[in-house]
Amino acid sequence: MSDIIGSAxxxxxxxxxxxxxxxxxxxxKYEEEILSPLTITLGDEFQxxxxxxxxSVDAIIDMEEFMIKNKFEFKLxxxxxxxxxxxxxxxxxxxxxxxKGLTESRKKLEFLKGSNDRFQFSLEDSxxxxxxxxxxxxxxxxxxxxxxxxxxxxVSAFIQFxxxxxxxxxxxxxxxLIWKREKSLNLESYFSAKEILxxxxxx
Numbered sequence: 675m676s677d678i679i680g681s682a683x684x685x686x687x688x689x690x691x692x693x694x695x696x697x698x699x700x701x702x703k704y705e706e707e708i709l710s711p712l713t714i715t716l717g718d719e720f721q722x723x724x725x726x727x728x729x730s731v732d733a734i735i736d737m738e739e740f741m742i743k744n745k746f747e748f749k750l751x752x753x754x755x756x757x758x759x760x761x762x763x764x765x766x767x768x769x770x771x772x773x774k775g776l777t778e779s780r781k782k783l784e785f786l787k788g789s790n791d792r793f794q795f796s797l798e799d800s801x802x803x804x805x806x807x808x809x810x811x812x813x814x815x816x817x818x819x820x821x822x823x824x825x826x827x828x829v830s831a832f833i834q835f836x837x838x839x840x841x842x843x844x845x846x847x848x849x850x851l852i853w854k855r856e857k858s859l860n861l862e863s864y865f866s867a868k869e870i871l872x873x874x875x876x877x
Contacts, residue, residue, distance in 0.1 A: 675779045679749045679792070681718040690717060692746045699740050704733050713768035721768045721779070723759070727797060730754050731806065731875040734793070735868060738817060743830045745822050751786050755779040756797045792818075805874045812867040816860050825859060828852070832861050 681689060697720055701711045707729035712722035724730040734752055741748070757775025764771055778796070786794050793810035797803045820829055831841040842852040856862070 675719065675721045675755075675783045676750045676752045677716075677719040677783060677787075679751055681748070689748060692741075692744070692748065693718065693720075695744070696737055696740055696746070700733050700737055703736065704729060707733070709763050710765060710768045710771070715768070719783075721776070723763060723768065723771075727754075727756070727802070727806075728872075728875040731871050734810075735813075735871065738813075739830075739833055742817075742820070742826050743833075745826050747822060749792060749818070751783065751792050752794070753779050753783045753786060754795045754797075755782060802874055802877070806871060809867045809870045809874070813864065813871075816864045816867070820859065828855055829859060829861070832856065832859075836865070 678689065678693060694714065697712045697714060701708065701722075704724070707725050708722060709725055710723040712720045714720045724733065731754075734754070737750065741750075755775055755778050757773065757778050759771055759773035759775050761770070761772045782794055782796060786792075791811065792814050793807065795803055795806045795810070797806070820826065827845065828841065831844050832838075835841050835844060838852045838856050839849055841847075841856075842849040845852070
């Protein structure tokens with residue numbers, strides 16, 4: 675489950691359009707990894723069911739990077755909860771399903787609204803839960819310092835190319851400047867946290 679942070683003070687038409695683009699992107703990209711598609715439920719929230727933890731982690735990171743690439747002016751809160759669903763899983767739309775897993779997810783999302791975190795994972799493996807939550811906390815502290823207009827183009831180029839020389843060429847910028855920006859944007863730590871998440875989520 676996920677919701678938009680501070681949606682009340684934003685341009686609703688543009689916000690919902692960008693939110694829908696983000697959800698649709700993930701549903702297309704992860705079609706084979708989704709049991710019940712991400713479905714917007716209350717205008718500024720979605721819920722869905724993934725096949726496993728690894729694809730869930732990948733999808734959340736891809737959502738964040740998709741929003742950066744497109745310079746969307748909003749942030750999301752995410753809850754990933756591993757739990758039971760009592761009713762048949764709806765493979766067409768994430769409605770009309772009941773179970774402890776969904777109830778717990780809703781409570782955790784409400785709880786998350788009162789904290790400074792944007793990511794909350796609750797898995798059957800407590801050690802994996804701890805590592806993933808801490809790694810996402812690192813990602814959040816890095817991402818939330820980036821500025822939409824000043825930083826997102828450079829960050830997106832680094833996500834695509836990784837090498838500062840290729841980024842400089844793609845953006846038509848001085849190599850030394852891009853090297854310095856890589857350091858100031860803390861991109862090395864960002865990619866390290868991603869690698870930790872990609873590794874631990876598959877174990």
